[in-house]
Amino acid sequence: MTISEANLPPQVALIPIKRPLNEDVQDAVTNLKKYTRGCEKRKENDPDFTLLQKRLLQQLNGTLPTSKKVIFKYLQDCQQEIDRIIKQSVIQKESHSVILVGPRQSYKTYLLDYELSLLQESYNEQFITIKLNGFIHSEQTAINGIATQLEQQLQKIHGNEAKIDDASLDTISSGSLTEVFEKILLLLDSATKRGTEDGDDADGSRTTKITVVFIFDEIDTFAGPVRQTLLYNLFDMVEHARVPVCIFGCTTKLNILEYLEKRVKSRFSQRVIHMPQIQSLEDMIDGVRDLLVIHSEVSSRVVEWNNTLEKELSNPRSNLNKHIRMNFETFRALPVLKNSIIPLVAKSKNFDSLCSAIKSCSFLDLYNKNQLSNSLTGRLQSLSDLELAILVSAARVALRAKDGSFNFNLAYAEYEKMIKAINSRIPTVAPSVNLETGQSTFSIDNTIKLWLKKDVKNVWETLLELDFFTEKSAVGLRDNATAAFYASNYQFQGTMIPFDLRSYQMQIILQELRRIIPRSNMYYSWTQL
């Protein structure tokens, strides 16, 4: 996210003593406001435009009906591969197992959903889908998850007749955990009876079995270091069971095969598909084109819109292209760009404003600015003068310390020294001796107030809350619930010792502070030792 900072206007004067308002931002926002309000007043309520807008938003959200969904060009090879595997197992009843590897938001689930819903249209009765997620299911609950979904899905296919089928096994999902697991295994492992029966139900002449498609999200959590029972059994089915089973595992780990135990690995088909990545800028531009060009005649404005867009995309110097290039060089992820285009489309009130918005892309600048507004820089710019002074003093102490740690006492001592030094250099009518002793009794306008230790405590806690300081060698968020539970039972030393003796560490060091604080600030000269 940091790179798009370059795109922002130069930092406005921050934390000045007089604190003028941030005029740039204000202007941009008020303009925007006026603009949209103005549009609202006109309120043409053009139905053509609303249709276009809705269609565009659906395209961006990926919620079009399956037949109209667009698969990006760079993903098509991968989609073909998945398509082949699914069709082989659903139509030709082969058992397959495959793992999809790719970073987050690389369309793993999207492609699987797409393929399954395509098959749903023509081969609805032929397969059932069972979805498991490594985040939500544990080794234990996954068994229940499989059983429940088997039951639900089978009911959908069989309707009421399912009762006959399940009578022997009662219902699949009831009973104790071992019972349930046994039932699942029995059902899937040797489902000859079920296969013939349901074939009779479906056609009467041919007997086909129902393919069970498993989709694992985060399959690496099931491939934990301990036992991997679930994966073992499922991969075993691929090899031995008479029910065609197709297993898709999605993961983000590149070395997923190293997670698998020897026996699990030997049962796995060794087919790992790596999700394709965007290789070139053209891929990205094509992707945006696929997202924004409308292929069907939903509105009378479609041709006009497509032409506008095509012009913007084909012009390498257009603003839209600039943003695409920026994304290509930083995130290289279409979903990030998608998030910023959605409000651009949704906030437009009519067709002309939409066209001009895509031409100027000024909203994207505003969007990027907002995304970064709570970053370390943004937070630093929102500090008051005292907060900044304390932050600078703490950073000075941290820089001098060997381990970069400090506490309230040390930082306050530094602050006191700093304010005294500033005040002694300010030419005043009064002798400087008076300045050092009295804070309120002999206050002269142009000196700087030295806040008391008890007052600064509030500021200290604000800085802590804003993540400028962290407790020394703190483990912030635990990885999982058990670790968090253990931590909550442990009383840490930092909570036992007095407030002003607790050790902290800096999140932003003095050299960085110096680059963000403007030169006009009175504490600027204190940003170096």
Next chain:
Amino acid sequence: MDVITPEVAFRDYQTLFLASYISADPFITPSNLILQGYRGTGKSYTLKEFFKANPDLNTVWLEPVELVSWKPLLQAIARTVQYKLKNLYPHIPTTEYDPLQVEEPFLLVKTLHNIFAQYESLQEKTCLFLILDGFDSLQDLDAALFNKYIKLNELLPRDSKIDLKFIYTMLETPFLQRYSSHCIPTVMFPRYNSHEVTSILVTSRCIELVEDSCLRKCIIEKQITDCTDDQFQGVAANFIHLIVQAFHSYTGNDIFALNDLIDFKWPEYVSHITKENIFEPLTLYKSAIKLFLSTDDDLGTNEQTESTVNINRDELKSSQTYDLSIISKYLLIASYICSYLEPRYDASIFSRKTRIIQGRAAYGRRKKKEVNPRYLQPSLFVIERLLAIFQAIFPIEGKAKSGSLSALREELLIRANIEVFQNLSELHTLKLIATTMNKNIDYLSPKVRWKVNVPWEIIKEISESVQFDISDYFSDVHE
């Protein structure tokens, strides 16, 4: 789009953004949306205003901060969603599922699946917005929890009539950044600047302050009759401006802290209003100048500083912070010395006796230290050293008549009698003296080391109460 954008001061971009992401149509609404901003940046307010302006969007509000752990959160989701749907569609017959049965994330999926399946008869797909207001304020938070909620919608049936959409608000950017690769649309709520804070406070507090009973009473008592409502508003607005200007550097852009200061200082300020100065802000400010110089945000001493004169305050100070016994006080002082002075210089500081056998006294510290040790954490000491220093600093007991026989029997220096140890263990249970962290520490073990757990400010007060000049001992070290 078909949503109305409410007017929220200084949050134009954010409302626009919300309006473009949240809508009644589930096809164009993302299933996860994050609102991030630090405390007091108007996240909940804006979100509430947004849904107030769009009453046809169904929402369920939950506050994870009061649900503490992950399991109650799951159960609360099951409970409130079910309850909300029942209220929304009373004509649809449903069987109630026990929300307390939800003990796993997977069981929540199952329960929601069952609940939503009952609403298949609805005409069209609708969104139900589940707002987890302050997700990262959940006390038992861990890094794996948020993932579970992000992926919940993938396990819920896609063609269900009720589409659950999650909206999270969260405080901290480090938490958010853990999940940045999920590319969930996020609206940032930056902190207000001082100008924005002032105008928000003026619009939100002015009327309340004017209607406050203390102002009403004051006006009646002082017979200020020639005043309009606008002028009262002006007084209140001016007060808020003054408060912000005086305390902005103390509070920063924190609306809650400024609100507290306003509430705290308004009655005082009103008491300074007279017929003459109500129209002259400057004279009113000068007459109430005390209010704007110190924050007075501690409890206890406030009444004294305001109502009584300074002499009284000194008396108050001399009656000390702690009602400890005299032995305890000296023990605490001794332990402070033990923790902050190095053992190698003890002999040069505390030894006073004349020597019979020849020997050299310790030289003491050659050079002053560069860092004041009082600023640093206390170091550990053994119990014998504490007792030795305690004896060295404890005032001499029993004044024997000079030359009498009783002087022989008398031990001038205090011994570690039963009271000393009693007081010592009491100090430990009061957490004024600490040990190394260990479960079930054994006091009698030679391995146990001790340290003082009291800051300098308190030890200074304690030593003043027994007329012991502890700063003398530390002036050689650094100051």
